[in-house]
Amino acid sequence: MRSRRGPPRARRPCHTSTSHPPCRPSSALAARAVGRASHPPHLRGWHLGTPNRVIQWRVNIVILVQVQRHENQVEAGKGLEMRKLVLSGFLASEEIYINQLEALLLPMKPLKATATTSQPVLTIQQIETIFYKIQDIYEIHKEFYDNLCPKVQQWDSQVTMGHLFQKLASQLGVYKAFVDNYKVALETAEKCSQSNNQFQKISEELKVKGPKDSKDSHTSVTMEALLYKPIDRVTRSTLVLHDLLKHTPVDHPDYPLLQDALRISQNFLSSINEDIDPRRTAVTTPKGETRQLVKDGFLVEMSESSRKLRHVFLFTDVLLCAKLKKTSAGKHQQYDCKWYIPLADLVFPSPEESEASPQVHPFPDHELEDMKVKISALKSEIQKEKANKGQSRAIERLKKKMFENEFLLLLNSPTIPFRIHNRNGKSYLFLLSSDYERSEWREAIQKLQKKDLQAFVLSSVELQVLTGSCFKLRTVHNIPVTSNKDDDESPGLYGFLHVIVHSAKGFKQSANLYCTLEVDSFGYFVSKAKTRVFRDTTEPKWDEEFEIELEGSQSLRILCYEKCYDKTKVNKDNNEIVDKIMGKGQIQLDPQTVESKNWHTDVIEMNGIKVEFSMKFTSRDMSLKRTPSKKQTGVFGVKISVVTKRERSKVPYIVRQCIEEVEKRGIEEVGIYRISGVATDIQALKAVFDANNKDILLMLSDMDINAIAGTLKLYFRELPEPLLTDRLYPAFMEGIALSDPAAKENCMMHLLRSLPDPNLITFLFLLEHLKRVAEKEPINKMSLHNLATVFGPTLLRPSEVESKAHLTSAADIWSHDVMAQVQVLLYYLQHPPISFAELKRNTLYFSTDV
Known part of the structure; x- marks a missing residue:
């Protein structure tokens, strides 16, 4: 059956007429109702053209008013409920306080009774000094408690108690008298305890009655501790007034009374010069x-x-x-x-x-490095969980593990004695x-x-x-560890900071001067570089450049020392000669300032001394880029196969000469390969090797040994591809992760055999040298693990394509790569001697495809 309804009528335009009310509410009731949301969602777009719709609209307005009133009542109810909770907590503590005052007053009566006898324990004057104003304070708080208790127990929303707090605040003058006498009371009680055994026994074990609902009937407290309770109570009462005001509606009768009580209390605290807080x-x-x-x-x-x-x-x-x-x-x-x-x-x-x-035994370096690796891996896991919106419980568990490792690192890394x-x-x-x-x-x-x-x-x-x-x-x-940092705090810089220490001025007399550089890493500062000593001068000009690796660093410190050559001034804690600090200063490593490509020159002022320096920063992902040499006649940035072929040698000349010089006079140098050489010296050696200068050997014999060690590291870092090659990098990562020792042995040896001959022979040559350096660990402090930490990221790095595909942040680069790179080199360093001939003959290891 077809409907008789015709086409829908066009909606009438909104206008005012005598037959229809206006489409927008104009009554005072409606205006109040829409005060919070002038256009409720269910009314938007209405064109109220019929009486029925107007009625419905008015009904909706009435409902909104009722809902709003209900919400206000709920909010007020919540505030008053919080008010009751605050008062209940305060009342419970007030009961404990009254019991403490009672316990303090308990011995006063018998002491007064004996004061008039022939054998008094204390004199009347001593009793009045020790217990001064305690009785008055007790009576004030007992009255306050007795009046407040029934109000809290028979609670309703209309209850008022502001007048009780106002009265309590008005009686704070008694506390002023107590505070003025407090120190004298303590001294008197202490003297009486020392001179009278009977009073000493009384004052050491006063029995305080426990709260009504407590299982403990009494607890023992000293008189000295109880005498401090009134001082503590004053601040406690002021804090409660703050809380009560927070949860009392402004239009409540108590509000102005509580405000007045708080004003009186705060003025009182100020008047007694804060020494009670x-x-x-x-x-x-x-x-x-x-x-x-x-x-x-x-x-x-x-x-x-x-x-x-x-x-x-x-x-x-x-x-x-x-x-x-x-x-x-x-x-x-x-x-x-x-x-x-x-x-x-x-x-x-x-x-x-x-x-x-x-003797303070330093924690083994390899164990400290292991902790750092674990911390970085945990950081990475936390970031992954956050990126994948993982469960908060899992993130908290990882943070807990990270804190434990950071705490151990913080506890075991310091070695500088301060007695x-x-x-x-x-x-x-x-x-x-x-x-x-x-x-x-x-x-x-x-x-x-x-x-x-x-x-x-x-x-x-x-x-x-x-x-x-x-x-x-x-x-x-908080303990200075990164796991205590907020998520929005800067993670610090990861990469390499190049610093040139130029000069210093402001010394009043000539001295033998040098500077050291410190940066923060994993929550603590470490010394990273040291200039040479500039002798007998007031204006040293070092102009020395250093490359410092940063691991989440945020600050650079420069210390200026006077070198001491007096061997009698030895610190017995570490048997080192004590040099005098002439000045020190610190700057924040602002990423926006240091991450520019240009050098940034600055001056640090320290105790009237001005040290001029320059710095620039290279992020870790930028440092992964290897730039081939433009001139193929040099050795830096040139493929190792090209160099060995040109030199008709199995190992590049630069590698052989640097290693020979280190073994001749640097193998016992403390921190060899770890301590930075002067960058200008390294650049000078680089230029000489690139030019194949005839004076290389003479220059090497005169050069600082750390600069020679730095030149060797720079050569490997500037190879067009790492010594262990881009192609094999993923396989090395997989091989070192194998659990079965036999499988790992087979894989790791096969990977070596897969290297081009120049790379393999050079690697084995370097390997045996590093083992000889580690044999001198008791003297040079360089363990196999330390050497693996220094050389691992240089000999084995992901290709630029690999790093872009898998890594997103500088912190991830450190945690994902360095951990494995160090472990790969450490595996070979800890392995028995590896023979090139035996590897190639396949007599020791069977082969599998990579």
Whole structure:
């Protein structure tokens, strides 16, 4: 049956008429209803042309008003519920506080009773001094608690209690009197304890009643600890007022009363000069001055022949060494004081004065390198999980593993000794990773010691107050590891920083001067380069260039030293001659500044000395690019097969000469191949080898050995393709990952056999040299692992195509590649001698296709 409805009528244009109301709401009710969202989604586009639609529209407006009112009521309800929770928590702590005051007052009556006898424990004056204003404070808080408790227990939304807090704040004058007497009360109690055994027993074990719902009926607390409770309570009450205001509606009757109470409390705290606030300072110094925190940081202490991570706090008159207590989840963290030294008693023993200490055994370098590799691999895994939107639980698990490895690295890497001594007691030894850091601590302490300081001994309560202040005073909140960094923090720079140290000015007298360079890596600073000593001058001009590898680095430090040649001034902690730091400075490595292709020249000012330097940065992905030499007559940047063919030799002349010179006079050099040579010397050697100059041998014999070692590394780095070739790179990565030793042996030997002869013979020649260098590890500190770390990324690198296809960031390059590159070279270094002839005859290893 066909519908009789005709075509739909055209919708009438929106207009005002007597028969139809306007299409837009004009009533006050509607205006209020759409206050939050003037055009609700379900009303947009309506053309209200019929009475029915107008009625429906008005119904919707009424519903919106009701919904809005309901939402406001819900929000208000939530705020009042939070208000109740805040009050309930405060009430519980108030009950504990009253019990503590009761425990403090308990011995007062019997002590007063004996004061008038022939054998008093304390005099009336001593009792009044120790317990001054405690009774008044107790009565104030008991009344407050008794009035607040029923209001919280019979809670409803209309309950008011602002007047109770206002009254409590108005009685803070009693606390002012208590605070003024606090120090005298402590001293009196301590003297009485020392002179009277009976009072000592009383004051050491006061019984505090537990809360009503607590399983513990009583706990034992010292009198000194209880005397501090009123001081702590003042700040606690102020913090609660902040919380209550946050969760009290502005139109609530309590709001102005709580505001007034907070104003009174804050004025009171200001009037007593902050010395009662453990968050900001810890009582006063012996001279009555405010004790301030000057410096703090995490240091490694040698304690009972083992390394311990400590948080060290330098105050205006005392150095305090603490450790963070382990606490269960949800509880406030606290510090435990291990020891303290008043600065008046602190001395730095000179090298000749310091007692011989037990040998500090450095952690094996290969184990430190393994930790770095693990950390980088974990970083990469975390990035992958984040990119794939992995589960937060998996990411947290990886972060935990990363923190554990970073913590071990931070604990075991420092080796620079920093010894301090208490003239009345024992010595303490810290190990630092940076001479810059050691100098900072020494200078900060010596600056404070220029003031007129007094020796003192902290009472147990004073020590408790001081240690308690550390948590909120500290400026270094987290252990300096990358896993503690926020995601949006800079990851630092990965690549090579080229630094030229030009000159220095501002020395007042002639001296033998040199500079060292430090950069941060994995949360701590490491010395990376050292200029030559410029003798007997006030204006040294070094003009020395260094190439420094950066691994997530953010800062560069320059230290200027005066060289000491007096062999009597030896540090007994590490048997090294102590050179004097003349100045030091630090700059941030801003990626936007250093990543330009041009050199950036700057000046660091340090103690009136100005050091001029230049720097430029090459990112790690840019350093993967190998530029062939434009002139085929040279050796740098020329294929190894071309060089050996031209020279009619099996191993390039440059490789043979550099290795020969290192073995002749550098094999016992500390840090050989690890310490950077002067870049200008390396470039001079490069030019001589490229030109095939007749004076090469003479120049080599006069050149600094680190420059010769650097020239060898540069030659391998500038080959058009790595010594172990681009073609075989993926196979080396797969081979080193094999688990079965026999399969790995077969694969790794077959890969060597697959190398072109010039590459293989040169590699085996270098391999045997590095093994000979490692034999001198006790002297040169270069283990097989250290050498593998230096040469692995140079001899074995992904091709540019490979790196672009698989890697996305500089951090990934380090974690994915270096780990495997080091392991490949280390495998061959740890292998028994490999013969070129035996490899080629296939008598030892059977072949498989790559």
